[in-house]
Amino acid sequence: MAAPPPPGVYVPAVLFFDENEEFDITAIKAHVLRLAEGGVTGILVQGSNGEAQHLSHDERKQAISLTRETLDQAGFQNVLVIVGTGGQSTRETKKLNEDAHKAGASHALVLTPGVWPKLMTLDNIVRFHREVADASPIPTMIYNFPGVTAGIDLDSDTVLALATHPNIVGTKLSCGNIGKIQRVASTLPSSSFATFSGRSDAYVHGLNAGSAGVIAALVNIAPKLHVKVYRLWKEGKAEEVMALQALLGHADWAASKIGGIGGIKAIVSTHFGYGQPFVRGPLKSGNPEALDVNPHYKVILQLIDAEKNCEL
Template sequence: MSPSIPPRGIYAPVVAFFNEDESLDLSALEAHITRLAKSGVAGLVVQGSNGEAPHLLHSERQEVIATASAILKKHGKSDAVVIAGCGVQSTRETLLLCNEAKESRAHFALILSPSYWTGAMQKPAIEKFFNDVATSSPIPILLYNFPAVTSGIDLDSDLIATLAASNPNIVGCKLTCGNLGKLHRVAHDARIPRPFAAFAGKSDFFLHGLVAGSNGVIAAAANMFPKVHVKLMADFDEGNLKAAQDLQTKLSDADWVLVQLGVAGLKAALDRYYSYGGGRSRRPLGMVDGAKFEGRADSILKELVDLENSL
């Protein structure tokens, strides 16, 4: 029997919180996951791009996954899905991370393309990498396509369909590339003989992805506004397109603000509007302080925070 796919819904790619000495701030992580657990999200992505995966030790990755799982269970959300980012530069270490993720109670692994030796990463090499990982991983994997962090490597729809069709342990993908035509093709590709979870990878094309047939969204802004995302999907599913469009407009504006602030800026926004976390990343990433939230940026985010708090 083929592995199950992640349930349709909203997934928050959980940010990593750090103390002033750059050690993990697990108290802020608990406050954050507690809020997410109560918001109606289908699950969490741990150690995605916003989780600063490249900055964490293996032991810290395991600690964060185990902590997230324990907090979900504590709040009666044992059925919530945990997807762990496990993609690194070698097949060997990627598989090590997949095994460690399973030990820490993750359900799925999210795998980026290797990209250090960019010139060598032609389609045959990438296809073999994902097949090798999927074949040996103890948990099902999702392909993670994010050209901005993989030296421009961009998985096309034919490669995704070929991988999904040939390896039953490849059960989905996250498309942060923003190519809606690709998302639509993958979501409806007849070459894939079983359910396949194609996720939009950003809030600013969440509704567009639903129209294309996505399995939901894995989006940084879901850290800030999980209930708003859940409401947009509900409006879409109920056929209330105008309400969904109105929410999408707000989310698109907010997503653009957060993109410009970067990973540390998202954490600074959580601190400013929800009073936990601080705008701190591990070096060489910097810090973002409250001065960045002025004028139009503050107005856009505050409007959605107020809406989030009202739901």
């Protein structure tokens, strides 16, 4: 039977571009290495922060291979590469899973198609995920993110029904519903079906509810801090954990108000010495010069100070 990814901290990595919207290979590699050195368990390529929908199939394969090769060459063979593969058709998603496998991915994270939300009945959703899993050469996970699927929000009954498939081994719940995390995680252990919170503001609350960890955008900025929280939580140091969770919760909100993907790139490029804040249109590139005037930036500075002073 297929195995889920191990518990821990995962990051939906941003993908760096140059001013012509072409891959910035040097920055991509630098980011992958900083995340790995920060102790993450795995890197999610082409999650919602990886601009997958803006890439050709060849570019998707290149990004996966580049990530896997960069990790391997630096001695991080144990860091997993998971790939977001949800296409808008069953046929395309199957192809993306095959490509991900060939490029070195261990698991596929599959987003439910959302172009025709009224036609995505429960039967269609379940059939889609099962047919994709049937054909996938690597284990699949269910990605539930209503914000990018026209409001489609899988409930715990649906997730648990899909979890009976032998090749569906986990879920990322970016809906922020702690009750849903607890219902799924208390029914199925992470050794057979890994339930991950998809948001840093729900990170520790998800762990307390039984989650396997987190797959969250804020890890792009503060990987070491997220890893430290996980280790402290396992050690039962509740007071320290909740103090750090408060910072992560405020910073998660702040990052969302600074410009989304472009904002994360602007923060990373400003404070960690690589990359530029370019995105592919129609998204808006980040503006490092505007950071200081954003009222939410003070919290991000606190996060970065904590990250740079974090010892694992």
